[in-house]
Amino acid sequence: MFRTATRGGDGGAQVAQHALHGTQYPFRLNMYTEPPVQDITVEEFEGWALDRLRVLAEIETGFARNQGWPEMKATIEKRASEYLPLRSNTAATSRSGSSSQEREIQLERQRDHVSHFVLQLAFSRSEELRRRFIHAETALFRWKLETEHIAERDAFLRSQDFAWHVAPSEDQRQWREQLAAVHPRLAPTIDSEQFLLVPWHRVPDLVERRRVFVYRGTAWVPTREQLSLVIAEFQARLQDKLEATARALPRLDEDDRLMPVLEHLSMGFMAGATTDYSNAALVGADGENVTVTADMVSALVRKHAPLCMRHLHETLSATHHLRHYARLQYNLFLKELGLPVEEALLFWRRMFSTMTDDKFNKEHRYNIRHGYGLEGRRMNYPAKSCARIIMQDPPGPQDAHGCPFRHFSPANLSAALSTHYHVSPDEQQEIINAAKAGHYHVACTRLFEVTHNVARGQGLGDGESVAHPNRYMEASWRLAQGGESTTTTTTTTTMSAPPEASATS
Structure with a gap:
């Protein structure tokens, strides 16, 4: 379905094949489709979430200060390295002692996975919290997506079941002039390009910038805009999951261990920082x-x-x-x-x-x-x-x-x-x-x-x-x-x- 870029001479194909097979977290990237099921302590429950909250608070502060994306990426890089480190698969194969490093990488990814879902519980409590959480989490996911090794990123995307359809060639020929007008740089090779058909509301950033052709509610997205499509898919899925969590949240009200922690976390996020x-x-x-x-x-x-x-x-x-x-x-x-x-x-x-x-x-x-x-x-x-x-x-x-x-x-x-x-x-x-x-x-x-x-x-x-x-x-x-x-x-x-x-x- 996707045409992926490769790096000549850098072992990219080998890296793409080196998902950590046989492990719970084969990739650094995560769409957070399934909630975690492993046992953790209450201290880990709160501590991991607080570490992630520090990163999200910095992201929200950057947005509020109108930071550009290059500056924002540098901010996320700094805070994530302190509180939410996530190494690529190459770290487990670049040096000796790979078994030990694989265990460390799996722990990092477990912390990432668990902390995301803990904050989902905390921030599904109101529309305002959900909106701010989605905004910050999407920026964090975008940073991970853009900074991931290209071969590992492509391997991850191929592992996902995205409900996108490739435009039929006969339809593409029918709208050739419109597609060339929207993408003038692709005009000489428009017939050989591949387009994905996506509901327009899944790619609002591309529609806003007039980077896609839209017909009857369907956006034609060139595969080179794939990252925008993935980010939009992440955002839409997170929105759906937060709304579902909000409907289920009243069942947690009787849990004396978790509710104070969730209130503590959401309180810190509304203040833009943790309560340290x-x-x-x-x-x-x-x-x-x-x-x-x-x-x-x-x-x-x-x-x-x-x-x-x-x-x-x-x-x-x-x-x-x-x-x-x-x-x-x-x-x-x-x-x-x-x-x-x-x-x-x-x-x-x-x-x-x-x-x-x-x-x-x-x-x-x-x-x-x-x-x-x-x-x-x-x-x-x-x-x-x-x-x-x-x-x-x-x-x-x-x-x-x-x-x-x-x-x-x-x-x-x-x-x-x-x-x-x-x-x-x-x-x-x-x-x-x-x-x-x-x-x-x-x-x-x-x-x-x-x-x-x-x-x-x-x-x-x-x-x-x-x-x-x-x-x-x-x-x-x-x-x-x-x-x-x-x-x-x-x-x-x-x-x-x-x-x-x-x-x-």
């Missing part, structure tokens, strides 16, 4: 952590904090009060920043200047200490990541917590940007447009770049997007100290419930 965070205490010139005092908080927050924490601080300063979830969000942020509990109590007592000591001690002292793990269950609660701020405890009309890029109206977001930052009208509109499109982390990252004179695309350093308010604060502090804004070692946040003691408004 860095130990973001401020580091001084001597390399030691800075002990933040109550007197330092206002200046630090107004100079270095992201908009969400800046808004909380300004609201607290103006009204001398924050409602429960706002206090919780801000208290944990300050704790992670390096504010000791004694200084935290002093800071909050000063800010709540309109209430009596007795009221403060009865209604707020316990909750502040509880956030530091000194009361109640004595758990060391982590500061809230962007994912949790965006997805959990949405603010009401009188609340100040949440993510401004997610929860503010465009008018209020514009007013906040104008009040707190010096940004040009064009930059402000760019940030607001990213927020409107649902790319809240891109909007916050772009604000960091604009206000810190950082090149577009560099983010917090090395292309890192904002995933945690404390990471934003740390990167801003590092730049102010004259250092590089680099990524620090990350540790996964626990999924423990936040302190809810005495939720007094």
Whole structure:
């Protein structure tokens, strides 16, 4: 059915024949037709999916920043090599010890297979999640398809059962002039070319670019456009599978092991990043952590904090009060920043200047200490990541917590940007447009770049997007100290419930 290219003198035919026969995953490429059936642990279930999520989050960020495909390919190459390595079959035959390498390759492909289906479960939960997941997964598949060894790629395609039909020669002669008009470069050899008949909606990119002849709903696709056809087929199949998964998902609601994990994953994707965070205490010139005092908080927050924490601080300063979830969000942020509990109590007592000591001690002292793990269950609660701020405890009309890029109206977001930052009208509109499109982390990252004179695309350093308010604060502090804004070692946040003691408004 297909005419495939070959490479003279490079052993391509041999590679094409060297699918890893007798193994579960003979090819690096995968259309994910069948779900995995092997046993895995819950830790592997979540860990493999989180690794894939990091790659997909980078892809979505690249799209939101309007990266061109060459730049996007470089981004995927970098992140995939870190979190989702997938070696070709040539790796198992190029050096000695092939049996050991084949086992490693099979494990890589198992991780790829399992993680894809785990994220299918997580992102079939809503139309918005499905749309974003399909977009990112299709880009990842396109990268794998384009970077695969040509002989291995052709061997994989020949193994698939694509429902495409070769155009009959008599029909091709009938539409010869139309086909030559659409493909002028093929005109001299149009009679010897081969065309595949495909429903037009399976190749929307080719139709949009007028790269195919369409007659009665059928697109005539030359075989040299085969990759576009394969990508469209992948996308259509994934759409169907996600819709089927969404219909079956209610049956998982009673599974106490899986549902929290799936919610965790989908929460991270909506925030544009995983819920990992860095130990973001401020580091001084001597390399030691800075002990933040109550007197330092206002200046630090107004100079270095992201908009969400800046808004909380300004609201607290103006009204001398924050409602429960706002206090919780801000208290944990300050704790992670390096504010000791004694200084935290002093800071909050000063800010709540309109209430009596007795009221403060009865209604707020316990909750502040509880956030530091000194009361109640004595758990060391982590500061809230962007994912949790965006997805959990949405603010009401009188609340100040949440993510401004997610929860503010465009008018209020514009007013906040104008009040707190010096940004040009064009930059402000760019940030607001990213927020409107649902790319809240891109909007916050772009604000960091604009206000810190950082090149577009560099983010917090090395292309890192904002995933945690404390990471934003740390990167801003590092730049102010004259250092590089680099990524620090990350540790996964626990999924423990936040302190809810005495939720007094």
